[in-house]
Amino acid sequence: MTERIRTRFLVIGSGVAGLHTAWRASAHGSVTVLTKRTLFDSATAYAQGGIAAALGAGDSPELHREDTLAAGAALCDREAVQVLVDEGPTRVRELQAAGARFDLDPDGDFKLGKEAAHSRHRIVHAHGDQTGAEVARTLVAKVREAQSIQVQEMARVLDLLLVEDEFGVQCAGVRASISGRPVEIVADATVLATGGCGQIFRYTTNPQVATGDGFAMAHRAGARLADMEFVQFHPTALDTPENPLALISEAVRGEGAILLNGRGQRFMPSRHKLAELAPRDVVAREIFREQQAHGRVFLDATKLGEGFLTRFPGISALCRARGIDPRFEPIPVTPAAHYMMGGVVTDLAGRSSISRLYAVGEVARTGVHGANRLASNSLLEGLVFAERVARDMVQTPEELAIPELTSWDVPPLDDRGAAQVAADEIRQIMWDHASIARTAAGLRRCLSALQRVGERLTPGATEERNLLTTATLVAEASLLRKESRGGHFRSDFPKTRRKWQGRHITW
Numbered sequence: 001m002t003e004r005i006r007t008r009f010l011v012i013g014s015g016v017a018g019l020h021t022a023w024r025a026s027a028h029g030s031v032t033v034l035t036k037r038t039l040f041d042s043a044t045a046y047a048q049g050g051i052a053a054a055l056g057a058g059d060s061p062e063l064h065r066e067d068t069l070a071a072g073a074a075l076c077d078r079e080a081v082q083v084l085v086d087e088g089p090t091r092v093r094e095l096q097a098a099g100a101r102f103d104l105d106p107d108g109d110f111k112l113g114k115e116a117a118h119s120r121h122r123i124v125h126a127h128g129d130q131t132g133a134e135v136a137r138t139l140v141a142k143v144r145e146a147q148s149i150q151v152q153e154m155a156r157v158l159d160l161l162l163v164e165d166e167f168g169v170q171c172a173g174v175r176a177s178i179s180g181r182p183v184e185i186v187a188d189a190t191v192l193a194t195g196g197c198g199q200i201f202r203y204t205t206n207p208q209v210a211t212g213d214g215f216a217m218a219h220r221a222g223a224r225l226a227d228m229e230f231v232q233f234h235p236t237a238l239d240t241p242e243n244p245l246a247l248i249s250e251a252v253r254g255e256g257a258i259l260l261n262g263r264g265q266r267f268m269p270s271r272h273k274l275a276e277l278a279p280r281d282v283v284a285r286e287i288f289r290e291q292q293a294h295g296r297v298f299l300d301a302t303k304l305g306e307g308f309l310t311r312f313p314g315i316s317a318l319c320r321a322r323g324i325d326p327r328f329e330p331i332p333v334t335p336a337a338h339y340m341m342g343g344v345v346t347d348l349a350g351r352s353s354i355s356r357l358y359a360v361g362e363v364a365r366t367g368v369h370g371a372n373r374l375a376s377n378s379l380l381e382g383l384v385f386a387e388r389v390a391r392d393m394v395q396t397p398e399e400l401a402i403p404e405l406t407s408w409d410v411p412p413l414d415d416r417g418a419a420q421v422a423a424d425e426i427r428q429i430m431w432d433h434a435s436i437a438r439t440a441a442g443l444r445r446c447l448s449a450l451q452r453v454g455e456r457l458t459p460g461a462t463e464e465r466n467l468l469t470t471a472t473l474v475a476e477a478s479l480l481r482k483e484s485r486g487g488h489f490r491s492d493f494p495k496t497r498r499k500w501q502g503r504h505i506t507w
Contacts, residue, residue: 002182002407007032007150009393010173010187012157012214015042016132016382017361018193019139024390026146032185034155034176036209039140043195043206043362044379047132048249048314049115050123051383052376053088056112059120061085068377071117071279072370073486074501075227080367083348084377084384091383092124100138102126115250115375116277123376129249129314135379152178157194157213158410158462160221160357161186165401169222171357172400177410188400189356189393192218192344193386196362198244199423200471201337202431205237205247211463212470214363218344219469219507224353226506227342228470229477229488230371233436234338235283236299238318238331245336246318248299250375253277255311257301259287260330262294281372281487284335288436291334298330335436339378341369341487342477345506350389356396360389371486411459419461425453426464426471434475439492443479450475477505 008029011022019039022031035041054064064085069076092110096102103111103125113123126134143149156177161184163172173186194214198206219225236253237245253259253276258266271286272278287297301308308326309316319326344352344359346366352359359365361382368381413419433446454468483497484490 002184002405004405005032005183005185007185007187008398009189009191010034010185011191011193012174013042013193013195013361013363014039015044015193015195015361016135016139016379017386018191019136019143020383020386021191021193021360021390022149023139023142023146024387025394026148028394029148031146031149032187033143033149033151034157034174034185035151035153036156036213038153039143039151040136041207041209042136043210044132044382045136046205046207046247047135047379048129048247049251049376050113050125050131051092051135051379052115052118052122052374053092053124053380054085054122055089055092055110055124056121059122063119064088064122067117067119068368068374069370071372071374073372073496074370075486075504076370077367080348083388084368084381087384087387088380091380091387095135095138095383098138098142100126100134102134103128113251113254115254116274116283117279117374123251125251127313128310129251129312132379154179156462157217160190160217161403162221162354163401163403168355170355170401171221172402175408180410182408182410184405186400186402188398189358189396191350191389191393192357192359192363193361194363196340197470197474198337200427200430200467200474201435202427203237203334204244204337205234206244206337208244211467213463213466214359215343215473216466216469218352218359219473221354223357224345224506225343225473226345226365226504227371227477228340228473229481229505230341230486231337231474232280232339232341232373232487233284233335235280235287235335236333237336238322239296239334240322245334248315248331248333249312250280252299252301252312252315255301255304257299257304260298260300261290262296279372280375281489284436285489287333287335296332297334299333300330301326302328302330337435339373341365341371341373348388349392350385351392356400358389358393360385371488411462413460419464422453422457422461422464423467426450426467429453430471430475434471434478437489437491438478439490440479443475446475447472447479473507480505
């Protein structure tokens with residue numbers, strides 16, 4: 001028997017964007033939060049680097065804006081970037097007032113770090129390298145203490161629920177499987193805060209829940225998406241046979257760590273004027289090149305000595321648990337899929353092209369990242385645009401044309417072993433042909449192979465179907481953009497081409 005839940009606002013996802021949206025909207029009506037596992041299962045909880053904001057002496061929103069635009073390779077939306085840098089400092093201070101324990105100097109001011117492609121020290125950290133975990137802890141506490149918020153963990157969202165009236169197509173909520181039961185959650189406003197899609201690649205720093213569900217659901221519903229070719233590969237994940245890979249924060253390079261190839265030679269100074277602090281796409285590509293030429297690549301932070309334990313306690317624990325002591329030996333690193341710059345196209349209030357449907361966080365394409373996200377702008381984007389979504393959706397009228405409830409069944413989960421084989425195939429196909437260095441021939445092979453995998457998927461393989469849909473969008477966009485720009489590199493079109501400047505591939 002199909003169950004129906006009525007709520008004023010529905011938020012799908014429990015990262016910084018979803019939690020902040022739910023918290024801020026809860027003062028204006030009932031909120032239901034759906035999350036695939038627990039409230040703490042999100043990329044936010046993994047984030048080590050920090051939050052970028054113009055909070056220090058000698059810094060300004062204008063300088064932050066220029067750094068963001070430079071990293072975005074002429075594809076940023078300037079108005080969205082202005083919103084990000086202008087409103088960012090206030091959002092960080094609000095989060096601190098809400099209980100976030102950020103690192104402070106002896107005078108009580110934010111202790112600000114510096115990361116790649118930033119012209120100033122402007123990165124706010126918490127407990128050294130555990131910023132995301134502290135942000136998640138703070139927001140989860142706010143969500144749990146709000147009486148108007150209902151949380152449904154272990155909820156498998158199947159698709160968006162659409163209705164059509166005299167105003168056109170509108171989103172009325174979602175169909176979901178909660179503890180195996182078919183449930184329709186009907187809402188006046190629905191927010192996709194489902195995070196990214198790193199799990200479409202063999203090597204990623206994203207948690208296992210990051211299977212591209214939001215992109216796939218929005219695409220099936222007919223929402224506008226853009227810039228799916230722009231995937232950011234973090235240059236320095238810990239090179240171990242795990243999924244996901246542990247991240248070695250950019251902040252380690254910010255403190256002076258250097259990259260060495262398999263011969264023990266430093267190579268970045270000859271590749272870019274900023275050396276190890278060059279934009280992420282440059283560093284990732286050069287590490288990939290060195291891996292192909294000389295085997296493994298290492299990050300040498302031994303000059304920090306005992307200071308490494310103090311500055312990076314989390315990373316130190318990660319490494320030492322795997323038999324590596326960064327105080328005395330270099331850390332093996334590899335590039336890994338880390339962040340999606342594209343996604344569901346939104347305006348400055350987070351509204352998608354479908355009425356009553358919002359998108360926020362990594363699933364959204366606000367335009368602030370362009371072709372390449374500036375380090376530590378992602379948590380900031382989540383805070384800034386979640387606030388805007390919450391403020392806008394409280395104005396959503398409650399007169400919603402609710403469809404008649406019909407009985408439907410949750411597709412039975414198929415053989416998990418077979419589904420995992422399919423997922424692993426998708427991830428390997430994408431890494432081989434659509435990751436750091438792409439070509440037309442490789443992308444065509446990729447699309448053909450993905451299609452063959454899709455022909456074997458059963459109706460119950462809903463997560464794998466989302467994985468496949470999102471992977472296909474990435475590969476198709478990568479094939480269409482015949483140039484290299486930001487996170488998208490084509491070996492057969494290695495230069496940035498003027499005719500592609502400002503052009504977006506959209507669905």
